[in-house]
Amino acid sequence: MLDYTHDTALVFASFAVALMAGFTGLSLTRGASELPVGQRKLAVAMAAVSLGGGIWSMHFVAMLGLQLPIPFYYDALTTLISALLAVLMTGVALLVVHFGTRTRGRIVLAGVIVGLGIPAMHYIGMSGMQLCRPVYSVAGVAGALLVSVALSVLAFLITYSRRERQNIVLGTAGFGLAVFTVHFIAMAGTGFVAQGGVSGAGPVISNSALAFGVTMAVFLISGAFLLTGVTFLPAPVAAVQGPHKPPQPQPVALNSLKVPYEKDGRTYFMDAFRIAAIQAEGHYTVLYVDDQKLFCPWAIAAAESRMPQGDFVRAHRSYLVNRRHVTGFERKKDTGICYFDTVPALGKVPVSRARLGHVREALGL
Structure with missing residues (x-):
């Protein structure tokens, strides 16, 4: 087995990515159940991209911070599949809580779906490693699954028990903690062995540069979603009415x-x-x-x-x-x-x- 460590800066960056994406996704769906079906679908789709993309980005940035004594990189197709799976599982979970009568059972189901999606995305992404091969322990896989489901359900219960600002903030912390904790529990139960062709060519872009690019992309996309689709803070009265808004008819007594x-x-x-x-x-x-x-x-x-x-x-x-x-x-x-x-x-x-x-x-x- 190869010895490995993690780049501390990229570990913190991965956690920041999870928090940013979580806050954006959970805020985008605030009040979505009151919207017409078409607008609700758009809000859920944007939230799925943000949440699912955040799950994958946190994992990918953390994996790029993995330091092994040999060069390694990731297969592009496998990496793309893991990202799409994260978006799909998150989208299904959001559909469960935003279409139909929202009950505690549906909220728990949504949390279970995301909780299963996080480790599934993690292990599919890990299978795309080139020049070395991950080896998993049964305890590591089981621990990652159990913790992922438990923390994801908790995050959904907090966020959807009451759709208020403090619930979204606490749910964001729970979501970020779930993704971050599951990743490193899974990594603790994983070893790495070198494969043939270690002397072969590595990636054109270094892992650190790629991690920087992914982190910046997540923050830019989340920032754009926040500016265009999120109403987390109450709007000022002047902003709602507008200085040039035509007078509205007075209600009948x-x-x-x-x-x-x-x-x-x-x-x-x-x-x-x-x-x-x-x-x-x-x-x-x-x-x-x-x-x-x-x-x-x-x-x-x-x-x-x-x-x-x-x-x-x-x-x-x-x-x-x-x-x-x-x-x-x-x-x-x-x-x-x-x-x-x-x-x-x-x-x-x-x-x-x-x-x-x-x-x-x-x-x-």
């Missing part, structure tokens, strides 16, 4: 708005302030007023745009609620329930994870 409903072949009008909630019913809606359920010809999107937004808030994709009629609120992990004790026809309305912050703000919580 709650006590002056009449909402149409149909009954017995006739169209009637209900005072908006009496409506406790509006529920989507296909292309139409149902109005909840006291103990009545009234058929309204408006679609839920039209109702949302016409109702006074200071009073009516979207609690769920199927519900608009009038905060003045809410008699109680209950938090359930990352969702909630609004109670309407004085509206027998309604009782309660679910609050989705994506709408939880808006509802709590409207209720003064």
Whole structure:
């Protein structure tokens, strides 16, 4: 077996790469579940490139910092396959948590997918070494798999338990630690033996120069994504409104708005302030007023745009609620329930994870 060491500077550079890519990828998907499907797919794709590329880049930079007593380099095709695998596995994990109802089980599944992808990428990349051959121990492979899955699941649970800024920061630290730790646990269980042709030609670019180029590329790509797609910090009011934004129409006052409903072949009008909630019913809606359920010809999107937004808030994709009629609120992990004790026809309305912050703000919580 050959003795080996690591370039300390490249070890630290690899960890910085993992943190930068992790922060970019996790920030890109913040609020993605509320976007239209097309924009959500774009955000997930960008995040997959950033996260998956960060996993591979951390590994590659750390491997370029490997110092052996013989020259060595990496097969380009094998290296490319390992990079594409990291992006693919990360993309699948992000699809799991951003398409469909997000549950704890789906978050754990996403973490397991990434946790399996990290060591798979590592060992495929290692198989591309030229002029020397890696030799693995069973304990090293098993340890890398177990630690990778455990830390990846933990990072996803932290990041997706609540999609707030502090969760993204803590999730980034967990993600970076997972990739970094798995790499060096795997390396601790790996030995190297020289192959024939040691005197052959090595790579045209030195490992140190290549590591510098990869690190710079990751930071430039992540920086571009951060500038174009991430809204991590709250935007200033002036930036949101803009100095030249045309004046917006003023919302209709709650006590002056009449909402149409149909009954017995006739169209009637209900005072908006009496409506406790509006529920989507296909292309139409149902109005909840006291103990009545009234058929309204408006679609839920039209109702949302016409109702006074200071009073009516979207609690769920199927519900608009009038905060003045809410008699109680209950938090359930990352969702909630609004109670309407004085509206027998309604009782309660679910609050989705994506709408939880808006509802709590409207209720003064």
